[in-house]
Amino acid sequence: xxxxxxxxxxxxxxxxxxxxxxxxxxxxxxxxxxxxxxxxxxxxxxxxxxxxxxxxxxxxxxxxxxxxxxxxxxxxxxxxxxxxxxxxxxxxxxxxxxxxxxxxxxxxxxxxxxxxxxxxxxxxxxxxxxxxxxxxxxxxxxxxxxxxxxxxxxxxxxxxxxxxxxxxxxxxxxxxxxxxxxxxxxxxxxxxxxxxxxxxxxxxxxxxxxxxxxxxxxxxxxxxxxxxxxxxxxxxxxxxxxxxxxxxxxxxxxxxxxxxxxxxxxxxxxxxxxxxxxxxxxxxxxxxxxxxxxxxxxxxxxxxxxxxxxxxxxxxxxxxxxxxxxxxxxxxxxxxxxxxxxxxxxxxxxxxxxxxxxxxxxxxxxxxxxxxxxxxxxxxxxxxxxxxxxxxxxxxxxxxxxxxxxxxxxxxxxxxxxxxxxxxxxxxxxxxxxxxxxxxxxxxxxxxxxxxxxxxxxxxxxxxxxxxxxxxxxxxxxxxxxxxxxxxxxxxxxxxxxxxxxxxxxxxxxxxxxxxxxxxxxxxxxxxxxxxxxx
DNA sequence: TGCTGCGCACATG
DNA sequence: CATGTGCGCAGCA
Numbered sequence: 036x037x038x039x040x041x042x043x044x045x046x047x048x049x050x051x052x053x054x055x056x057x058x059x060x061x062x063x064x065x066x067x068x069x070x071x072x073x074x075x076x077x078x079x080x081x082x083x084x085x086x087x088x089x090x091x092x093x094x095x096x097x098x099x100x101x102x103x104x105x106x107x108x109x110x111x112x113x114x115x116x117x118x119x120x121x122x123x124x125x126x127x128x129x130x131x132x133x134x135x136x137x138x139x140x141x142x143x144x145x146x147x148x149x150x151x152x153x154x155x156x157x158x159x160x161x162x163x164x165x166x167x168x169x170x171x172x173x174x175x176x177x178x179x180x181x182x183x184x185x186x187x188x189x190x191x192x193x194x195x196x197x198x199x200x201x202x203x204x205x206x207x208x209x210x211x212x213x214x215x216x217x218x219x220x221x222x223x224x225x226x227x228x229x230x231x232x233x234x235x236x237x238x239x240x241x242x243x244x245x246x247x248x249x250x251x252x253x254x255x256x257x258x259x260x261x262x263x264x265x266x267x268x269x270x271x272x273x274x275x276x277x278x279x280x281x282x283x284x285x286x287x288x289x290x291x292x293x294x295x296x297x298x299x300x301x302x303x304x305x306x307x308x309x310x311x312x313x314x315x316x317x318x319x320x321x322x323x324x325x326x327x328x329x330x331x332x333x334x335x336x337x338x339x340x341x342x343x344x345x346x347x348x349x350x351x352x353x354x355x356x357x358x359x360x361x362x363x364x365x366x367x368x369x370x371x372x373x374x375x376x377x378x379x380x381x382x383x384x385x386x387x388x389x390x391x392x393x394x395x396x397x398x399x400x401x402x403x404x405x406x407x408x409x410x411x412x413x414x415x416x417x418x419x420x421x422x423x424x425x426x427x428x429x430x431x432x433x434x435x436x437x438x439x440x441x442x443x444x445x446x447x448x449x450x451x452x453x454x455x456x457x458x459x460x461x462x463x464x465x466x467x468x469x470x471x472x473x474x475x476x477x478x479x480x481x482x483x484x485x486x487x488x489x490x491x492x493x494x495x496x497x498x499x500x501x502x503x504x505x506x507x508x509x510x511x512x513x514x515x516x517x518x519x520x521x522x523x524x525x526x527x528x529x530x531x532x533x534x535x536x537x538x539x540x541x542x543x544x545x546x547x548x549x550x551x552x553x554x555x556x557x558x559x560x561x562x563x564x565x566x567x568x569x570x
Numbered sequence: 571t572g573c574t575g576c577g578c579a580c581a582t583g
Numbered sequence: 584c585a586t587g588t589g590c591g592c593a594g595c596a
Contacts, residue, residue: 055574058589070573097588098581 041082042091044072049092049105050135059103077393134159135192149191357386379413396420396534409437419549493561499526508554515543515551530559 048067052059064083065076083103086092093104138150138158152175159171175192186192357368357380371380380386387393394406395414406415407425414437418425422438494507504524508516518541524532537543537552557563 053588056576056589057574098590100589102588 039082039085039089039091041068041072041074041078042086042089044068044074045079045083045086045092046105046107049103053105058097058100060101061103064103151191155192379408379410394420407435409435409440411436411440414439489561490563491561493557493563495561496526496529496558499529501525504529507558512551512554514547515541518543529555532559 045064045068048064048071049059051067052063057063061080061083065079068074068079069076083092087094091106093106095102095104134155135150138154152172155175156168156171159175160168357371368380371378371386378389392406392408392415394417396416406417407421408415416425416437425435496504496507499507501520501523504526505516505520508519519529522528522541532555534552537548537555541548541551543551
């Protein structure tokens with residue numbers, strides 16, 4: 036049921052970056068996703084995380100920076116004993132996955148429709164001249180049997196999951212649409228297309244084959260117009276004078292880029308106590324992994340300008356810059372802590388800038404409505420998403436506390452508070468777990484509902500089929516009826532639907548979605564209590 | 571200015 | 584040694 040929505044796009048992003056010899060790090064992946072698929076960094080990161088969990092993508096630390104690997108291509112490296120066969124399989128696999136990435140990159144409809152066998156062979160052949168079509172077909176078949184590729188019921192192909200078998204069904208989920216998509220003519224897709232080369236180093240560079248400026252796929256018929264063909268002449272650079280004369284490009288021998296050096300120092304100072312390398316930098320968090328939310332490490336960063344005070348880094352020896360969880364905005368921790376409302380960092384010192392801050396209920400940003408931020412836990416809510424609804428004329432924004440925080444207070448019962456949202460429901464909180472987290476809202480609501488008697492006028496949906504659901508909603512919420520039917524919601528499915536399923540999963544605008552959710556909660560509980568949803 | 575291709579130093583097995 | 588990786592550069596739109 037819970038498919039990783041952007042998995043294939045993320046895989047394509049990783050493949051694309053790798054094919055450009057760029058590090059597939061979180062920033063580049065997010066950037067690519069945003070540009071090519073209009074997927075926000077937040078969603079990208081969320082799905083990337085799921086992919087990591089699912090092991091369809093691996094997170095690796097390579098050269099002291101975080102990279103992400105397409106597990107379908109990258110597997111076996113460290114575990115495979117049979118080196119030779121693994122190597123062969125990997126290089127063959129690369130041809131195929133590279134072709135897939137190219138196809139998807141050029142035409143996103145492949146994500147929807149799967150990739151026809153013939154298309155794949157053709158593109159792979161165009162990218163890799165050393166294999167005949169016949170051989171490529173064999174390779175594809177091998178990939179199919181190994182699970183790296185999966186064949187969909189309709190005959191199209193898709194990337195399989197990672198190494199581990201079992202959940203190949205989870206990888207792609209297409210309906211076949213028998214399109215014989217033209218690949219070579221799709222040069223003008225929404226993104227600039229790029230020819231996918233065979234990745235890594237082609238066997239032996241320059242070893243008798245054509246020069247590198249010629250090896251590229253000019254036969255790929257204009258996949259990328261204006262591809263650079265000519266390498267730059269070497270230019271004299273005084274700074275090169277200690278460097279063997281053969282190179283100009285790339286890193287100077289023995290040098291690393293600044294960030295790598297910095298990170299190395301940091302890591303040396305922090306992680307590897309065995310190497311007594313650095314005495315500075317220890318206060319910095321050099322994780323370099325902008326995505327690790329599950330670690331309690333604040334998102335500190337070593338450089339940049341504070342978005343709040345607009346001052347560059349050193350404002351005080353211990354005033355560290357914190358980076359937004361989801362973008363590159365940075366701010367001094369002190370600026371955030373002294374700031375108000377939406378600026379405040381979370382208690383664990385992670386921070387989302389105002390642009391990235393999302394409502395914890397509907398996961399939409401400020402764009403979907405004004406967010407109110409809890410002064411305790413820093414969770415943000417839309418007025419309608421919070422239960423109970425946040426009063427519109429709330430004055431003391433800084434003092435507002437979300438329901439969860441109020442309920443988490445052991446002393447809340449009978450203790451009059453001045454918080455504007457502290458309304459009658461506080462009297463019920465005695466029975467609630469004082470350590471509830473915001474995302475456990477649903478549980479809170481369930482508990483709340485225990486105090487409300489069942490309303491027999493509300494139908495029991497447990498045995499409803501899709502048509503029953505359709506009929507009911509036709510009467511009570513006609514707008515949603517066809518959508519629910521299309522999604523095959525029967526009584527069971529409705530009973531299990533959570534807020535996110537409804538608010539985010541049906542493609543309805545927020546308002547109608549919330550209204551629909553209220554009806555569904557009513558049906559789920561057979562109780563009509565606004566506190567279970569919103570005001 | 572941002573994306574791209576890619577030489578080649580470096581990492582890894 | 585073979586191969587994977589990606590920095591940092593130059594070309595291009």
